[in-house]
Amino acid sequence: MAKEYNFREIEQKWHRLWTERQTYKVVEDEDRKKFYVLNMFPYPSGAGLHVGHPLGYIASDIFARYKRLQGFNVLNPMGYDAYGLPAEQYAIKTGQHPEKTTFANIDRYREQLDKIGFSFDWDREVRTCSPDYYHWTQWAFQKMWGSYFDEELQKAQPIEKLIEKLKQEGRWPADEQAQSDLLMNYRLAFLGETMVNWCPKLGTVLANDEVVEGVSVRGGYPVEQKKMRQWCLRVSAYSQRLLDGLDTIDWSESIKETQRNWIGRSEGTEIEIPYVLSPSGESEGGRFTIFTTRADTMFGVTFFVLAPESELVDKVTTPEQRAAVDEYLKYVKSRTERERMIDHTVTGVFSGAYGINPITGDKCPIYIAEYVLAGYGTGAIMAVPAHDSRDYAFAKHFGLPIIPLVEGADVSEDSYDAKEGIVMNSPVSPDKSVEYDGESLCLNGLTIKEAIAETKRFVEAHKLGRIKVNYRLRDAIFSRQRYWGEPFPVYYKHGIPTMIPEECLPIELPQVEKFLPTETGEPPLGNAQVWAWDEVNRKIVDKALIDEKTVFPIELYTMPGFAGSSAYYLRYMDPHNDKALVSPEAAAYWQNVDLYVGGSEHATGHLIYSRFWNKFLFDLGVSKKEEPFQKLVNQGMIQGRSNFVYRIKETNTFVSFGLKDQYDVTPIHVDVNIVKNDVLDLEAFKAWSPEYATADFILEDGKYVCGWAIEKMSKSMYNVVNPDMIVENYGADTLRLYEMFLGPVEQSKPWDTNGIDGCFRFLKKLWALAQSILNNQSNQSTPTAENLKTLHKLIKKVTADIEAFSYNTSISAFMVAVNELSQQKCTSRDILEPMVILIAPFAPHIAEELWEALGGEGSVCDARWPQYEEKYLVETSVKLGVQFNGKVRFDMLFPADATPEQMIALATSAPEAQKYLDGMQVVKTIAIPKRIVNIVVKPQA
């Protein structure tokens, strides 16, 4: 009597045994090659996991288990990104300490994760909010404070080295405040007075990637620009290395491209422009610098433009224009960032001054206009209306001349921005090009690319400017005006920021009564009473003791979300080390993450910060690899599939989907959990909400059919599917299989519980096959050639598919193989055993159970992945379609080792071929062994 597939019993049993036997504990082992698999750790939200969350975890768990079966020592850890805004906002609303809600959520996550059967080593769990973890976040911050970026070495160096250099150069001030201010310009973590994204509603500043289209990503509140003193990380120093590193890692092209855009390297030229305060030029002005990527267009410059925020504005404004300029600056100030971003109306004002084009000698008016940004390049541009659409619009508006410089370019309606074509009018006549050391610039006849290179050479040779690389990447604002984050290990000694000694870390987050800013507008940490630094006793003391001599105030800001998530992968290597972030031995063994799985929405946030952070730690020698994540897989989002019922307006009658067009109806979201295959469970619907208890239905074919739509998975759309429910009804193995079977991991796709039966059936078939083999008393039975062929085909396919991260196709291959073996009435344990190992990464519970039944050693996790042998796959003959003129006409068998000549001979002599050859002559023949036979014929002349 064959045992039923009782997944509940099996899964509970193995969860217990895995814990008891510590099956997933990982220790460093020099004798085995390492493999590091990592998921982006989750923020434990109050809503718990829905069915979309585990997708990436399952995908990486499969890979981790596969690598382990191949003999690798696999690190596959999990932890929590525990600091975050939702817990804090909940605390503000309810007074509940964020730690309490966060820990409760973590427990709930853990419970849900445990049901799915991951091979995580929970001994290595990290939580960003625990002091022994953020100890090292604070430590890294202090290291950044103590470092600067050496442009020549292109790496971080101790700040002491810079001080030494400054002393030698005689630039080291005596005054302490002045020293502090000077070093602030170099430190990798520094206090900067910068324009920040200030969100009044959230009461905090935000990083660039936390703001989209002028509103906060979290909450969608308006964000304004405000000048504030904030902690910053000099991410921009690493721009070039962040860019170059992308070529060394195995990430998708689209995410690399996103990062390249975000870094925004542009190679251009800075050119010095002298200016005068009147057209005749008698009153001398000074000079300013412009940045351009189109140096070739120097001959087409008809005006210059300064950003309104530029310090030059004041200098170039003539007394006559003063009133107009002030008026304009007032207007610009009144506009929010958002208005400026959306509304591109042409505005600007003439400054009264003229810039002198060093190439042509022409004097061109200098304008002030908001379309030029202060934060990019030099905040000043040369305007070439013929070849830049923004300059073009400006020139048209103010009636300024437009000089075309590219042959055949029509600039009567629009500018010609393309970088293709042959240059002309450069210069219009030889006397329009200024001579330097007997040389004058002429670009006529060159392509634009050649012209750019030639102009660069000319500008450099005659010291008119320099070649300059600009990056769009900004320094990261590193402080937040919040409570629930890492406190800064910094105090203010007579106003000078000073680090709390390294030995005194971690500085623990103080307790507060209220999580809101103080009445005086200080951040929430201002509410903490015990929050002052006693320099002598080296400890945190009551604020009341602040005495201006030895007790000083501590920083009230906290660190942003990305602080804790930037180096967590290093901590997993050595999570309990209280002497270092990671020991040199552990870092040397685990190196970096081999496979990183997570969402692509982190492309310009976490994935940039983390790379920056790691590069810094690499410069320090802490991290052993320059790039933290060698291969990155971005799992797609699981969308919800919502169901609708259709209520006839003003009634409590619902009409089935197919008949709804005959009535005036309102579609209403209905809980997907009471709908199966789009058919509504009427009783469950009535019980769902009191308002539907008395509902009437108009059915079709005796059923109520629901409509559906693909939407985001969310509570309000009643389309959330909870993994617990799936595990309860089908088991974790089925859930794991189905999540992967749904389609490629990288692809976003809707969740549709309807298809899950297929995977469930497959496991039941596998179970039945295994039982029939296990119950076969004569277990002498050796596998047949057919059995072996099926098995080895499967080994080959599954191995290749897992390597390619193509899990859906390997599951299909399993389905085929199990069907084949069942049909073959396979009785061999020699076939079952490798099958069990092959399925183990996908469905670990059933695999363990069968492994035990087969009498396997220990856990199936420690088995060896089977190798396929080509000899079982050899075909003696191959069925191929014989084509005439590219169309398949009939099938025939060919010996597998037939040469092309033999194949042609066999095909042309086949009886079926005769009707295609009759009256024809063979023009050409193509035969590729095991692939194709094609005979090209044409009517005989």
Place this chain on the structure above:
RNA sequence: GCCCAGAUGGUGGAAUUGGUAGACACGAGGGACUUAAAAUCCCUUGGCCAGUGAUGGCCGUACGGGUUCGAUUCCCGUUCCGGGCACCA
């Protein structure tokens, strides 16, 4: 506007990178077993046409061209959907 990635049955998706398109699964239809239901098993299932029939023919991978004996795959153009960047000079 610029850059990237896509488009295949009723549905999710395959196709050894140029070689018989639609594997596998869901759904649907038909059948077997059963008092019945569940479960299980078998058959059909891209479209159109012809035939009693096994079967045969034509069309078909968003659209229009091209290269090729042969194109879902390569090239050119168009449309649509998704993602990123964006007064970045």
